[in-house]
Amino acid sequence: VNKKLLQLLVVNLDISAEQLTDEIVYYSYASLNSDFYMKAFEGKLHTVAGEWASIPVTADKTLFEAMVGVGKAMANIERKEYKAKDTTLTSVLGNVVSECYQEFELHSHQVTDGKITLLDNHGTSIVSFDVPDTILRFEASGYNIIDQWLKYHSYAYYRKACSSEDIHDLFNLIGRIAEYQAETTNSDELMRKILEGKLVKPTK
Numbered sequence: 001v002n003k004k005l006l007q008l009l010v011v012n013l014d015i016s017a018e019q020l021t022d023e024i025v026y027y028s029y030a031s032l033n034s035d036f037y038m039k040a041f042e043g044k045l046h047t048v049a050g051e052w053a054s055i056p057v058t059a060d061k062t063l064f065e066a067m068v069g070v071g072k073a074m075a076n077i078e079r080k081e082y083k084a085k086d087t088t089l090t091s092v093l094g095n096v097v098s099e100c101y102q103e104f105e106l107h108s109h110q111v112t113d114g115k116i117t118l119l120d121n122h123g124t125s126i127v128s129f130d131v132p133d134t135i136l137r138f139e140a141s142g143y144n145i146i147d148q149w150l151k152y153h154s155y156a157y158y159r160k161a162c163s164s165e166d167i168h169d170l171f172n173l174i175g176r177i178a179e180y181q182a183e184t185t186n187s188d189e190l191m192r193k194i195l196e197g198k199l200v201k202p203t204k
Contacts, residue, residue, distance in 0.1 A: 005057065008200050013061045024057075026071030027064060031055045033074060034187040040195065056191075059198040063190060070187045077180045084175025092178045096129045097171050103161040109150050111136060116146070118167075121155070127167060135177045149173055 009024070010017050031037050032055070058064050076082060089097045104126050110117040114136065117128040131146075138145050149170055153162055 005200065009057065012059045012200050013064055015061070023064075023068045026068045026075065027057070028055050028071070030067045030071035030074060030183075030187045031191065033184055034191040035184060036188040036191045040191075056194055057200045058194040059200045060194075063194055063197065067187065067190050067194070070183050070190065073183050074180060074187075077176050077183070082176060084172050084179055088178055089171055089175045092132065092135070092175060093129055093171055096127060097168070099127075101127060101164040101167045103163050105155040106150075106153055106158070106162045107155050109154075111146070111150075116150075118150075118162075131174055132178075134181060135174055138177045138181070145173065145177060 006017055006020060006024075009015065009020050013020070015023070037055075058067070086097075104118075104120045106118055106126075107121045108119045108123070110119070114133050115128060115130050116136075118126045120126055136144075136146055151157060153166060153170075155161075
């Protein structure tokens with residue numbers, strides 16, 4: 001963290017340097033995951049020389065802490081052991097999340113018209129459920145997350161039957177994506193307010 005910026009933040013936000021050292025990481029993480037930020041600074045982010053894009057740091061303590069909270073929530077959702085909220089799962093997937101499933105070999109799947117259908121070796125549908133398009137299209141590091149799960153849990157890769165626990169793992173993944181996208185929306189709303197307000201800029 002830029003030492004001059006850190007000193008300015010201590011004064012402007014009335015937060016200790018020790019606390020800020022951690023919080024600025026979450027603030028930056030949330031900012032970089034804001035689609036609004038990425039579009040606003042697109043020209044600088046994709047340049048190869050000249051002036052580089054910087055992360056705008058708000059002088060408003062309330063906005064700063066809110067963005068830190070978003071960053072912490074995003075980081076928490078990315079933890080492998082994170083469990084999506086029951087309310088999220090029910091809202092996104094409906095009653096399928098409360099059912100139990102017999103073991104089956106996942107030989108193929110269909111993802112069409114906002115619906116995922118898992119098929120066994122006879123082409124029989126084991127479970128079929130609606131998923132919002134925004135979740136189906138969600139990518140990380142250039143990979144479609146849902147496609148990757150379906151690929152690696154297919155019998156050709158998995159070499160064993162899928163259990164009810166596996167299916168609920170897929171549901172949880174979908175719930176995590178939904179919650180992550182909600183936090184992205186929060187970061188967009190906060191970034192708009194941050195860019196409209198007073199910023200903290202270190203002196204040269």
